[in-house]
Amino acid sequence: MNRFVYADNAATTPMSESVYNAMKPWLTEHYGNPSSLYRIGREAKKAITEARHKVARALNAADPTEIIFTGGGSQADNLAIRGYVKGLSARGRKHIITTKIEHHAVLYTCEALEKEGYPVTYLNVDAQGHVDLDQLREAISDNTAIVSVMAANNEIGTIQDLKAISDIAHAAGAVFHTDAVQAVGHMALDVQAMGIDLLSLSGHKFRGPKGIGALYCRKGIALQPLVYGGGQERGLASGTENVAGMVGLGAAIEEATGENLAPKMDYVRGLTNRLVEGIMKIPYTHFTGDPVNRLPGTASFVFEAIEGEGLILRLDFAGVCASTGSACSTGSLDPSHVLMAIGLPHEIAHGSLRLTLGEQNTVEDVDYLIETVTKVVEGLRAMSPVWIDGKPDLTAATELHS
Amino acid sequence: MEYSDKVFDHFTNPRNVGEIPDANGIGEVGNAKCGDIMKIYLKVNDDEIIEDVKFKTFGCGAAIATSSMATEMVKGKSLSEALKLTNQAVAEALDGLPPVKMHCSVLAEEALRSAIADYYRKLGKDPEAILGCSMDCASCHHEHDHG
Numbered sequence: 001m002n003r004f005v006y007a008d009n010a011a012t013t014p015m016s017e018s019v020y021n022a023m024k025p026w027l028t029e030h031y032g033n034p035s036s037l038y039r040i041g042r043e044a045k046k047a048i049t050e051a052r053h054k055v056a057r058a059l060n061a062a063d064p065t066e067i068i069f070t071g072g073g074s075q076a077d078n079l080a081i082r083g084y085v086k087g088l089s090a091r092g093r094k095h096i097i098t099t100k101i102e103h104h105a106v107l108y109t110c111e112a113l114e115k116e117g118y119p120v121t122y123l124n125v126d127a128q129g130h131v132d133l134d135q136l137r138e139a140i141s142d143n144t145a146i147v148s149v150m151a152a153n154n155e156i157g158t159i160q161d162l163k164a165i166s167d168i169a170h171a172a173g174a175v176f177h178t179d180a181v182q183a184v185g186h187m188a189l190d191v192q193a194m195g196i197d198l199l200s201l202s203g204h205k206f207r208g209p210k211g212i213g214a215l216y217c218r219k220g221i222a223l224q225p226l227v228y229g230g231g232q233e234r235g236l237a238s239g240t241e242n243v244a245g246m247v248g249l250g251a252a253i254e255e256a257t258g259e260n261l262a263p264k265m266d267y268v269r270g271l272t273n274r275l276v277e278g279i280m281k282i283p284y285t286h287f288t289g290d291p292v293n294r295l296p297g298t299a300s301f302v303f304e305a306i307e308g309e310g311l312i313l314r315l316d317f318a319g320v321c322a323s324t325g326s327a328c329s330t331g332s333l334d335p336s337h338v339l340m341a342i343g344l345p346h347e348i349a350h351g352s353l354r355l356t357l358g359e360q361n362t363v364e365d366v367d368y369l370i371e372t373v374t375k376v377v378e379g380l381r382a383m384s385p386v387w388i389d390g391k392p393d394l395t396a397a398t399e400l401h402s
Numbered sequence: 403m404e405y406s407d408k409v410f411d412h413f414t415n416p417r418n419v420g421e422i423p424d425a426n427g428i429g430e431v432g433n434a435k436c437g438d439i440m441k442i443y444l445k446v447n448d449d450e451i452i453e454d455v456k457f458k459t460f461g462c463g464a465a466i467a468t469s470s471m472a473t474e475m476v477k478g479k480s481l482s483e484a485l486k487l488t489n490q491a492v493a494e495a496l497d498g499l500p501p502v503k504m505h506c507s508v509l510a511e512e513a514l515r516s517a518i519a520d521y522y523r524k525l526g527k528d529p530e531a532i533l534g535c536s537m538d539c540a541s542c543h544h545e546h547d548h549g
Binding site for chain 2: 305306307308309310313314317326327335345346347350382383384385386387394
């Protein structure tokens with residue numbers, strides 16, 4: 001019987017047992033609406049407040065009221081960018097600066113705003129995925145409202161220099177938003193020390209529940225709501241609160257950050273290093289992203305002469321969950337925008353594989369991953385017309401070999 | 403996007419993978435940039451019967467499955483029968499393909515026709531007269547459904 005190895009922790013993580021237990025009573029016994037004045041309503045309100053404190057503590061926010069619970073990371077990103085440029089704090093500034101490797105929650109929000117007359121600059125990244133800070137300095141002006149750069153990339157794991165970016169944004173009078181959906185619970189974040197004005201996060205990326213996220217919004221910033229209604233979350237996320245989700249998010253962030261962060265991530269980093277070493281023994285394989293300054297659990301590769309969808313399906317048959325940025329996974333002819341932005345040729349980017357580990361993975365899992373990926377890559381290469389005599393026959397690859 | 407059991411079967415255990423060293427018809431279509439390349443090898447006898455057929459494919463699950471199915475469907479058939487094979491027939495034999503993957507079945511049909519064209523060309527015959535097209539897909543400007 002095959003093992004089952006979940007190696008797609010960047011897609012989502014298994015909810016931790018203690019988070020589930022913390023949530024359970026808020027789904028069943030304590031069903032009160034937090035806006036209600038009677039006891040069970042007040043209890044729910046109190047639970048939300050506690051959860052908000054936990055999120056604030058994890059990010060080192062100055063005040064818990066700076067935390068706005070949302071329906072997930074994408075909603076937080078939309079609220080941050082659209083809410084800011086349409087809000088009073090933008091003071092008429094319209095220009096948005098972001099990057100070419102953002103999540104679609106940011107990219108498509110920016111594209112939509114572009115159509116509404118907001119000029120957008122999409123910054124380039126280098127071959128490892130670092131944002132071009134010189135281009136940021138050139139592009140920023142006194143019309144720039146907001147600079148939005150992700151803390152760490154979801155596909156290749158590269159971590160950005162957040163403090164340097166916020167310094168440039170602030171010097172021009174713009175605010176700094178970071179999509180930290182992939183980063184929270186995986187790297188240390190301090191909104192005050194890093195000069196972050198707006199930060200998006202999502203519960204299910206650090207063993208919390210799906211469908212709940214939060215936006216950190218520094219005190220004094222006035223956002224325009226996306227949803228109008230009962231005025232929950234300071235009027236910025238109307239709708240009866242997802243109490244159990246908020247409680248779960250609070251429990252999960254407490255478990256994943258603070259003193260728990262370093263020991264957990266040291267363990268995960270050790271696993272990932274072993275994995276990278278093993279996978280890189282496969283010939284004509286390239287590591288993508290920053291090999292050092294990356295999320296501890298993220299390892300992404302490209303294998304020449306094969307295509308990623310086939311790789312994922314065959315890994316699935318062997319009990320391995322992984323992901324790819326190949327065109328066949330995106331439903332278009334282009335591989336992922338991130339792999340394109342770091343300058344990979346199409347021919348090579350089609351053969352991408354992302355393995356992302358979590359604290360629940362073991363050394364045995366890693367060894368099984370190495371063994372299985374090696375076998376599957378060999379099998380697909382054996383039937384590839386561009387794999388000849390143990391070598392890739394791809395003109396686009398010659399540059400990578402030099 | 404959902405694949406049928408047959409697609410999974412042909413992707414997991416593809417039939418006729420490999421090369422034919424003494425092939426007398428070879429066709430290759432697609433390009434690595436788009437993420438699909440199919441190469442089909444034919445061994446055709448004097449009676450114009452496909453005695454053996456093999457393929458090599460760089461591409462997604464559907465690309466490999468359609469190559470496998472298309473080669474199964476023409477093995478032992480005459481060239482004139484093989485030329486009647488359409489991409490829809492390949493897709494139907496696999497119990498359907500997701501709409502975004504239909505172009506893979508088009509590639510399978512083209513790879514086969516391209517190998518047959520090569521066979522005729524090697525015999526000194528003009529493939530265009532028989533196929534209605536030179537099957538020189540690399541320099542072809544016809545609009546193919548490659549969505």
